[in-house]
Amino acid sequence: MVNLNEKTVSKASTKAQLLxxxxxxxxxxxxxxxxxxxxxxxxxxxxxGVQSLVEAGYPVETQDSGYALDPGVPSDFLxxxxxxxQEAIFRHFESLGSTMDCAREYAGKQExxxxxxxxxxxxxxxxxxxxxxxxxxxxxxxxxxxxxITISDYCLxxxxxxxxxxxxxxxxxxxxxxxxxxxxxxxxxxxxxxVMAELGGTGDSVSWLAVGFGVNxxxxxxxxxxxxxxxxxxRLVSRREVLLRIFNEAxxxxxxxxxxxxxVQGNRLLAAKWNAIADCMGAKAAVVDSSLPDGTKDRVLARxxxxxxxxxxxxxxxxxxxxxxxxxxxxxxxxxxYN
Numbered sequence: 001m002v003n004l005n006e007k008t009v010s011k012a013s014t015k016a017q018l019l020x021x022x023x024x025x026x027x028x029x030x031x032x033x034x035x036x037x038x039x040x041x042x043x044x045x046x047x048x049g050v051q052s053l054v055e056a057g058y059p060v061e062t063q064d065s066g067y068a069l070d071p072g073v074p075s076d077f078l079x080x081x082x083x084x085x086q087e088a089i090f091r092h093f094e095s096l097g098s099t100m101d102c103a104r105e106y107a108g109k110q111e112x113x114x115x116x117x118x119x120x121x122x123x124x125x126x127x128x129x130x131x132x133x134x135x136x137x138x139x140x141x142x143x144x145x146x147x148x149i150t151i152s153d154y155c156l157x158x159x160x161x162x163x164x165x166x167x168x169x170x171x172x173x174x175x176x177x178x179x180x181x182x183x184x185x186x187x188x189x190x191x192x193x194x195v196m197a198e199l200g201g202t203g204d205s206v207s208w209l210a211v212g213f214g215v216n217x218x219x220x221x222x223x224x225x226x227x228x229x230x231x232x233x234x235r236l237v238s239r240r241e242v243l244l245r246i247f248n249e250a251x252x253x254x255x256x257x258x259x260x261x262x263x264v265q266g267n268r269l270l271a272a273k274w275n276a277i278a279d280c281m282g283a284k285a286a287v288v289d290s291s292l293p294d295g296t297k298d299r300v301l302a303r304x305x306x307x308x309x310x311x312x313x314x315x316x317x318x319x320x321x322x323x324x325x326x327x328x329x330x331x332x333x334x335x336x337x338y339n
Contacts (some may be wrong), residue, residue, distance in 0.1 A: 014041055014049040016081035022060065022069040029066035074236050076137075076218060078117050082240050093118045099142035100198060103210035106144050107200055114144045117243075137218035137230070139239045143211050151201045155313035155330050156257065156267065157211050158183060158197045159274055164249035165193050165213060166277055168242060173232040178279035181306075181315045182330040186279055190227035192216050217242055267311035275308035282306065284338040287317055291332030298336070302326050306335060 012020075017039045021030060032043040039046070050067050054060050059073035080090035091102065091114060099116040106114055118141075121134035134140050149156065166177040166185045169192055178186045185193035193215040200208045216228035217239045229237040253273070257266035275281065285306040288298035307316040307325065314327040315335060 012084045013081055013087060014039060014045055015052055016084050016087055018046065018049045019053060019058070019081060020084065022067065026069045026071035029063045029068040031066035035067070076236060076239055078119070078139075078239055078243070083244075089114050091116045095120050095122065097122050098212075099140055100196070100210060100212045103142045103144040103212070104198060107208045107210075112146050116142045116144070134214065135219040135221075137220070137239075138228075139213075139215040139217045139242060141213055141243065144208065145211075146208050147206060149206050149209075150204050151199070151206055152204070152312075153267070154197065154199050154206060154209065155182075156270060157209060157254075158195050158330075159270055159309075159313055160250050160253045160257070161195050161211055161213060161246070163270075163273055163277070164246050164253060165195065165215065167249050168245045169193065169215070169229065171245075172237060172242060173229055175232060177277070179274060179277055180279050181309060181335050182313070187227055187232065190225060192227050192229070213246075215239075215242065271309050271311045271313070278306075278308050280306055280337045281308055284320075285317065286336045286338070287315065287326075287328055287333055288336055289332060290334035298334075301328075301333060306337065 018035060021035060021038060032046050035046045036043045041049075046067075050060055050062070056079060057077065058075060059070040061068050061070055079092050080087035083090055089111075093099075093102075093116070096102065096118050098121050099118050102116040103114070106116075117139075118134070120136045120138075121140050145157075147157065162179050162183065162185060166179055169185065169187065170177040173187060173192075175187050177192065180186055180191075183195045184191055185195075193213060195211065195213045197212070198210045199206050216226060217237050218230040219228060221228050221231070229242070253270070257270050283306055285304065286300050287302045288300050290298060302317050304317040304319050304326070307318045310316055310327060312329075314329050315333075316325055316327055317335075318325045
């Protein structure tokens with residue numbers, strides 16, 4: 001798991017340190033001399049850093065008494081320097097096909113972790129290559145890591161990020177967020193986020209793992225079946241704040257699952273947390289083959305009552321008579337609920 005609380009990557013850049021000081025003193029001019037001494041650089045370096053921030057779109061004003069960040073102008077940026085001493089692991093793109101594609105290419109390198117962020121994607125992907133609308137203003141991110149887990153536990157990070165995203169979005173939007181198996185997050189009956197994963201392995205161990213997620217934050221959503229944070233809250237929501245809170249929540253969940261306990265106990269704990277915020281528990285449902293091409297009628301594999309997931313992340317479908325159950329691994333299937 002990527003831990004943004006670890007300050008071991010590199011010293012924060014001049015832009016990152018300038019931004020932190022200007023934010024801490026928003027609306028109050030800071031002289032070039034004060035900034036230079038605080039950061040340990042020349043006044044010329046401060047001037048260049050401020051100009052770079054202005055060119056990137058930050059509302060920094062130059063006054064006789066120094067530089068000031070205008071607190072009245074909302075900003076929503078995801079540049080690497082927004083993440084301080086961790087900026088070295090961030091890769092930011094204005095536009096690209098898919099952050100998951102970047103992570104896949106990164107797997108052949110020696111680096112242990114990276115975070116890929118795109119302002120918009122031209123080929124955003126959901127499960128099994130299905131398209132994901134990736135309009136400007138959304139949070140489109142893939143985390144690349146080399147976790148010490150077995151292939152049989154690969155679904156754990158997806159479950160962790162699903163839970164983390166639901167908790168954060170519920171808090172941000174002021175409404176409960178619910179999980180849909182295997183990888184979606186809903187508020188009400190509208191989708192607000194999705195998670196997916198790809199991995200490489202040797203033997204029974206994961207050699208690399210990429211967890212990608214798309215969150216509708218301030219972007220235009222494709223239909224009334226989806227919703228965004230901005231639409232719910234009726235205000236601009238900071239994607240940086242959402243991302244940091246997701247990382248922190250995921251890190252806490254990972255510690256609870258793995259610290260001082262056998263994985264089987266951690267898996268049970270995680271499954272219980274997932275089921276506590278699962279959508280449509282106890283509802284009539286059908287398991288369908290969702291790997292078919294768009295426009296193709298889904299093939300029904302089973303019908304019954306949705307009973308959440310087990311510690312392995314498998315979907316549980318109980319018979320309506322209550323005398324048996326079927327278990328389905330996360331794979332080319334989805335659950336459809338009947339109202």
